[in-house]
Amino acid sequence: MISNFKQRIHLKAIFGNIGLFLFIPAVMALISVFVCLIYKEHYAILPLSIIGILNFFIAFVLYKCCYQPQKIHLWDAMISVALGWFFCPLFGAAIYFWIAKVLVNLDIATPSIQILANPINAVFESFSGFTSSGLTMLNKVSDLPHVIQWFRSFQQWVGGVGLIIFVLSLIEPKSEEYQLYFAETKSKGFNKSLVKTTRSIIVIYLIFTLLGILLFWLAKMPLWASINHAMSAIATGGFTITDTSFMGYSFLIKIIAIFLLVLGSMSFSLHYKIFCQRNFLEFFKNIQNRFFYIFLAFGSIVIILINYKQTHFVNYIFEYISSLTTCGFSAQNISKFTSATKFFMIIAMIIGGCSGSTVGGLKIRRVIFLFQSLALRISSFTIFKEKKILKKRKIPKKEEPSGVSLPESQKTERLYEASVLFFIWIITLFIGLFILLLLEPNKTFVDLFFDVTSALSNVGLSTGVVIHSINILSKIVFILLMWFGRLEIIPILVLGLSLSYSFSKK
Numbered sequence: 001m002i003s004n005f006k007q008r009i010h011l012k013a014i015f016g017n018i019g020l021f022l023f024i025p026a027v028m029a030l031i032s033v034f035v036c037l038i039y040k041e042h043y044a045i046l047p048l049s050i051i052g053i054l055n056f057f058i059a060f061v062l063y064k065c066c067y068q069p070q071k072i073h074l075w076d077a078m079i080s081v082a083l084g085w086f087f088c089p090l091f092g093a094a095i096y097f098w099i100a101k102v103l104v105n106l107d108i109a110t111p112s113i114q115i116l117a118n119p120i121n122a123v124f125e126s127f128s129g130f131t132s133s134g135l136t137m138l139n140k141v142s143d144l145p146h147v148i149q150w151f152r153s154f155q156q157w158v159g160g161v162g163l164i165i166f167v168l169s170l171i172e173p174k175s176e177e178y179q180l181y182f183a184e185t186k187s188k189g190f191n192k193s194l195v196k197t198t199r200s201i202i203v204i205y206l207i208f209t210l211l212g213i214l215l216f217w218l219a220k221m222p223l224w225a226s227i228n229h230a231m232s233a234i235a236t237g238g239f240t241i242t243d244t245s246f247m248g249y250s251f252l253i254k255i256i257a258i259f260l261l262v263l264g265s266m267s268f269s270l271h272y273k274i275f276c277q278r279n280f281l282e283f284f285k286n287i288q289n290r291f292f293y294i295f296l297a298f299g300s301i302v303i304i305l306i307n308y309k310q311t312h313f314v315n316y317i318f319e320y321i322s323s324l325t326t327c328g329f330s331a332q333n334i335s336k337f338t339s340a341t342k343f344f345m346i347i348a349m350i351i352g353g354c355s356g357s358t359v360g361g362l363k364i365r366r367v368i369f370l371f372q373s374l375a376l377r378i379s380s381f382t383i384f385k386e387k388k389i390l391k392k393r394k395i396p397k398k399e400e401p402s403g404v405s406l407p408e409s410q411k412t413e414r415l416y417e418a419s420v421l422f423f424i425w426i427i428t429l430f431i432g433l434f435i436l437l438l439l440e441p442n443k444t445f446v447d448l449f450f451d452v453t454s455a456l457s458n459v460g461l462s463t464g465v466v467i468h469s470i471n472i473l474s475k476i477v478f479i480l481l482m483w484f485g486r487l488e489i490i491p492i493l494v495l496g497l498s499l500s501y502s503f504s505k506k
Contacts, residue, residue: 015062017084022058022088023059028154029049029055029095032150035151044102044145047099075494078495082495089127089129092126093126095126096125124137129156131458131486132237133482134459135462139467141241149241153227156239157231159237160236161205213226216253219253233260234263237327237460258318261327262325267354291364295324303319303320306338306340307338312332323345323459326460334464337463346450350457362421369414376415424489424490428484428489440470451463452478455482458482
């Protein structure tokens with residue numbers, strides 16, 4: 001079966017693409033040195049500098065010696081993206097681990113730092129950051145050094161809009177580089193003027209971030225918290241610098257957070273059309289955007305009805321919107337929610353926000369396609385539709401009666417893509433859930449289901465399953481789920497098939 005997927009792989013070109021990706025964490029590490037200088041955390045300068053320079057050197061060598069864009073095809077791009085999103089978090093994990101070890105050796109390590117001194121916990125935290133998931137091993141993030149608080153938020157900010165967007169905004173891409181963009185985003189919306197669009201998206205993203213910082217600060221949130229929370233909110237990441245997420249903040253601050261989550265969950269191609277092309281009516285014309293706001297309103301009403309006996313309805317709405325936008329900010333203790341509330345939030349996490357945004361999950365566009373497929377299938381059973389199909393297509397007598405025979409078109413491709421992704425997404429979810437039920441027998445089914453969905457949808461909300469004391473294999477499963485979810489599984493399947501074919505050939 002593996003031989004059916006055999007494909008010529010341009011290994012050198014793939015390494016060149018990985019080098020392109022690795023420039024991002026290298027620059028991030030060197031930028032973070034300035035935070036050390038501002039807050040006088042000089043012990044972190046050496047780890048950041050060495051890892052940043054080493055990372056930059058590796059990226060430069062790979063890019064200079066191996067970069068061959070003319071040889072790249074979509075299969076290579078898929079492998080490049082899968083490996084790029086794997087190696088970049090590893091460099092981030094090295095930063096967490098090294099700084100934590102320095103603080104442990106200086107005998108000034110806090111409980112959270114001691115957790116990061118464990119390599120697997122550092123890897124978990126870094127993958128959660130770069131995939132903009134927001135799940136964390138740390139239960140007291142307020143005692144982290146400023147540089148680690150910053151780097152966690154910085155990872156989510158970069159990972160939220162996508163590493164490939166940053167890469168393409170810095171180069172003049174040809175059609176070959178566009179394959180990288182498609183491999184990560186599964187979108188063909190920007191192929192006409194890719195470099196202009198990606199740079200415009202970075203500018204919009206930055207403006208939204210600055211707006212969030214300003215709004216939080218005006219609402220009396222401390223400036224440092226405003227910076228970190230605005231970066232995490234617009235990236236729909238979920239990392240905070242408080243021990244209780246948004247539980248202790250005012251009603252106004254929660255409303256501002258919801259506003260930023262909604263901005264981050266809308267398609268950035270829609271933001272581009274509205275703010276750059278001045279096509280303001282597109283806000284109402286875009287069917288995905290309309291359904292997004294319908295889900296926001298309808299889901300908020302439902303979660304209030306589920307918890308009608310409770311007070312503080314704004315907190316339940318906050319939790320639902322955080323689930324739908326796959327952010328992970330929390331205003332209440334989720335472990336105390338009813339099973340019905342948790343299950344409803346699971347549905348929201350699976351759906352996610354709009355395609356082309358910073359969210360995880362299946363995305364609303366694909367949910368629409370799935371319902372369109374269902375409608376087409378049901379309509380095929382009607383006499384009118386059946387006659388129409390049979391008239392257009394002569395079916396041999398031995399062939400089974402057909403359903404809807406769609407033409408080879410972009411619509412057909414989208415319906416097919418949505419169905420395939422939904423299938424493999426659910427299979428991955430159930431496999432991850434089954435493994436964790438074996439590894440964590442003391443956890444309840446609903447809580448494990450909730451946290452597994454949160455990891456695969458890159459949400460970050462947790463019922464308390466994800467803690468630093470869980471089984472090391474459980475941590476690895478959660479890391480893989482976050483990695484799979486961020487790349488929507490297909491590029492990783494392509495990587496696995498390529499490796500399997502290579503080994504079977506040997």
